Amino acid sequence: MHKSPIAVADQLAGRLRELREHRRVSQDVLARASGVSRPTLAAMERGASNPRLSNLEQLAKALNVDVLDLLLCRPTSEQRPAKDESSARIAKNVNRLRVGLALSQESLSIASGHFRTYVGNLEHQRVNPSIGDLERIAKVLGVDVTRLLSPLTESDAERDMQKMVRRARSVSSAGSDQ
Structure with a gap:
């Protein structure tokens, strides 16, 4: 809900x-x-x-x-300050959820009522979102706004590392095929 x-x-x-x-x-x-x-x-x-x-x-x-x-x-x-900035958590969480739903940055921006480049700017920490902005994005992603602010877990970091390794391998194999 x-x-x-x-x-x-x-x-x-x-x-x-x-x-x-x-x-x-x-x-x-x-x-x-x-x-x-x-x-x-x-x-x-x-x-x-x-x-x-x-x-x-x-x-x-x-x-x-x-x-x-x-x-x-x-x-x-x-209750204590987090080790990472909330804007970085939001960027990572929005990206992870968006990619998991196979949404482009543009489609999430439009579906949440923002300009088409808004989510890209959010994921690159170039905007200062309001709670209302985050709420609209969270709704499209099917989560509560608190999920966007939640710290990343060890498993989240591990999954990100695995994705980076897979991307690097695919880029290097694509380069060696030419």
Whole structure:
């Protein structure tokens, strides 16, 4: 089941407020610590905004959690900044899911209501997506937006390495056939 962008904004609002209050900091203090303006932070906590990934990263860093913790309710013991950037995770996860569904970047862009080059730019980390952008892409890919933000597992990395080796072999064998 997919959450609507409104549900994702509400989920983000509740989690952000919960994390901030758990750390006993005011909106003013979190705004200063993160570099996100107080009105923007207040709008996020009301569920009245469609924040960009960069704002979520700033808030997560100031709260000493991963961006994923702004959407998921995980035990405090599991809340810590990730080792990799959320934009890199999104790029890898979108690519892996898109390729698995045999979709081109252009077809995913169009199906999710973006310009035809948007997914390519997302996969190359050239855009700063909003939660709404990610939600629309996740819906077309058949996953929840949190899946796009999830860290890559060891098996994901191993599969990527195997794909790279297969591609390199096919390129070298194609070159030797000429």
